[in-house]
Amino acid sequence: MLSALGRVSAAVILCCFFLFTGQVAARNTSFQITSPLHWHNRTDSLNNDLKQQVMAPDNDAFIEVYAVRSSQIRTQAIADSMEQAMRSRGKAFLRNRISSKPVHVDGNPGIIREYSGRYNGTLLHAVTLYTHSSGQAFAIFGVYAEDEAARYRETIYTSVTSLRFSGSHAPKPSSDHDETDISGAAGDGHSGVCCSYYGLWDFASRDTRVHLMPNHLYGKKRNRFYWECRGDQVTIHWADGAVETWQRQDRNRLTRTNVWGGIDKAIRLKDFFIMDGRTYTACSGYGMDLPNQAPDIPRTDRAKKISGSMGCQWGLAHGSLKPGQPGKWELLASQGVVLKFEDPYKKGEQRYFVRAFFADGELAAQTRVGLSGSLTLGPGTYTIEVTTDMRYARWRCEWK
Structure with missing residues (x-):
């Protein structure tokens, strides 16, 4: 089904680009x-x-990249015009916008939007990135069936x-240090801005x-892990193949938006590392007033009701909702957890919204159920808030 949808989308999106840009397709796009x-x-x-165009082996998900000359159109205009043009032509997977947030794409401004819609009775989910670079506008669409979210999201x-x-994505450094190691440098370790990130990060x-340190120092045992920086952005290539x-x-704090729309945090615990008896210290100029201790992680796991028509214990929370009457509870987790929310009636005819806040009140993650x-x-330590915009809704959450 999605294979056919992918072929249809190419024609529709092509027309939309011509309409909103008034430009010809970009050539020599890099x-x-x-x-x-294993995707095709x-x-x-x-x-x-x-x-x-990148297709999943079973043709039930796809990714497509489009580019046109559009040197005078801003990112917001690109996103809005594309969205409007495709909706007007019945683009199934862009029917309902779920979220929109600004991002940085390799040093350029961008917008990520998520959508949902139905095609031949199948609920679809789309992740879309809009951005521009060197006089070209880019739109990347990733589409999959909602019931395959665990597999593809x-x-x-x-x-x-x-x-x-x-020119902006450096190749993985070789095991021998050379001038291409953009994570820092040998010698005194202070030949680039990336050395300001040195130290132990949680x-x-x-x-x-x-430890973030020059890539050549990781050696052969960790040669699948490497990192790079561009100003205030750090890209980490983890050994399991993930890129963040x-x-x-x-x-001393890094953040990123994860796939669920929440905010992940990384905190620096030390501003130096020791290798072969030598101490490497983070560059000066950014200030190194580091905390005296690691982040406050609860020693025990606990779930406690704050307010609302609900009940909870560790591993289970449930309740009922009305507009203006949210359910709130406190969650203390000594390790990472995955909160799984569901419709207790298992019909999908109701909806509710979940937000998780850090102890300082900053939004950690959110989702629509x-x-x-x-x-x-x-x-x-988190405060979990469940709300609805329907007259009535019931909810249930389980975790381990």
């Missing part, structure tokens, strides 16, 4: 995305502004947001701590 493993990748014999989001442009969302781009918020939904949270 970009790259990380295609999912096409970059030749494509039509006009369709530059790359992470994969598609990672691929869509991996967009890089010519990535709670991955339940791991890692983090934004510096202050001298029809039939089901989930939030992934790292260790910490």
Whole structure:
């Protein structure tokens, strides 16, 4: 079904690009995305502004990259015009906008929007990235059936947001240090801005701590892990193949938007590392007023009701909702958890919204639940809020 949908989308999106830009399709387009493993990748014999098409082996999900000349159109205009044009032509997977948020794409402004819609009775989900670079506008669409979200969501989001442009995505450094090691340098370790990130970082969302240091120092045992920076952005290539781009918020804190729309945090615990008896210290100039201790992680797991018509205990929370009468509870997690929400009636005829807040009140994650939904949270203390815009809704959440 989605294979046919992919062929239809190429024609519709092509028309839309001509309409909203008034430009011809861009030629000699230089970009790259990380295609999912074993997916079928096409970059030749494509039509006009369709530059790359990547299909899942079973043809039930796809990613398509489009580019046109559009040097005078801003990112917001690109996103709005594309959305309006495709909706007016009945584009199924863009029918309902779920979310929209600004992002940085390889140093350029961008917008990520998520959508849902039905095609031949199948509920679809789309992750769309709009951006521009060097006089060209880009739109990347990742589409899959909603009932295949567990299989495709992470994969598609990672691929869509991996967009890089010519000359900005450095190849993986070799095991021998040379001038291409953009993570820092040898010698005194202070020959580039990336050395300002040196030290031990706690990535709670991955339940791991890692030293950021020049890539050549990791050696052969960790040669699948490497990282790079561009100003206030850090891109980490994890050993499991995942690629994550983090934004510096202050001298010792990085954040990123995860696939569920929540905010992951990484905190620096030390501003130095020791290798072969030598101490490497983070560059000066950013300030190194580091906390005296690690982040406050609860020692025990606990769930406690705050307000609303609900009940909870560790591993289970449930209740009923009316507009203006949310359910709230406190969650203390000593390790990362996945909160799985569902419609207790298992019909998908109601909807409710879930938001998780850090202890300081900052939004950690959010989701909309029809039939089901989930939030992934790292260790910490959270306030969970469940609301609805319907006259009445029941909800249920389980976790381990």
